[in-house]
Amino acid sequence: MSASTAAGGARLKKPSWKDPRLIIGILLVLASVAGVIAVVGAADQTAEAYTAREAIAVGETLSADKLDRVKVRLGEVEQHYLTPATGVPDGLVAVQRIGKDQLLPRGSFGRPDGLDRKPVAVTVEEALPEQAVAGSRVDVWVALPDTRNGFSQPALLLPGAEIARITPGSTALGSARSTVVMVLVTDGQMPNLLGAQANKAKISVVWNPGGVKR
Structure with a gap:
């Protein structure tokens, strides 16, 4: 047998299970599979x-x-x-x-x-903008009655007040249906709002697109 034939036979010899390189390769494959399973399992935890x-x-x-x-x-x-x-x-x-x-x-x-805001019912006669929904911010304007059976210049009373809930109000004979808007009011703002309501002020609600508390 020539030297080249012997060398070829050595190269074609099947690796043994005791070959360290084969054992290391198997361990690396197993470790990789275990790692993938662990990652997928962790990501799927609910x-x-x-x-x-x-x-x-x-x-x-x-x-x-x-x-x-x-x-x-x-x-x-x-x-x-x-x-x-x-x-x-x-x-x-x-x-x-x-x-x-x-x-x-x-x-x-x-x-x-611990509540720093309390819901107060505000009745408005005009239609609300479609953007005025629970959770949105509105400006509440009031116009107090004057001495000429009319109303004074409107003034901004509640800037950027949050709407808690909206419900239909009562319908008076010959008038449009009113709307009851529950707005969240701080204790500091409460006296002015309740005073305006007690004095029969005309109350208007204007959508505040920026949600800004001015």
């Missing part, structure tokens, strides 16, 4: 969380019958939301509006005595 079955207005009491359960990937921010794992604490009210099907941030709920 947890149960609460969402609002219907919109929850500011001041509304939180209860389990107003919530639905969903599977979501919250990851590291899970502690910032109300979940079935932690339950629904008693006596909480919404301090921020929660829209339908939205998750419930813990910071959106608190105790009733």
Whole structure:
């Protein structure tokens, strides 16, 4: 047998299971597969969380019958939301509006005595702009009655007030249907608004597209 034939036979020899290079290759493949499985498993981890079955207005009491359960990937921010794992604490009210099907941030709920805004019913006679919906911001203008059976120049009373809810008002004979707008009012703004209502002021609501509290 020639030297070249011997060398070719050596090259074509099947590797042994005891070959360190083969063992290292198998271990690397197994490690790669395990890593991929771990990454996919971690990405697919979901947890149960609460969402609002219907919109929850500011001041509304939180209860389990107003919530639905969903599977979501919250990851590291899970502690910032109300979940079935932690339950629904008693006596909480919404301090921020929660829209339908939205998750419930813990910071959106608190105790009733911690509310810095309270809903007040404002009746308006004119049609509201379509953008004026619950959660949007509006400017509330008032015109006080004058001595000539009319009204004085309107003045801006509540800039950038948030709408909590809108409901149809009563219909007087021969007049258009009014609308009751629940606006969120701070304690500092409350006397002026209640005083205007007590003095039969004409109240108008203007959509504030920037949501600015001037």
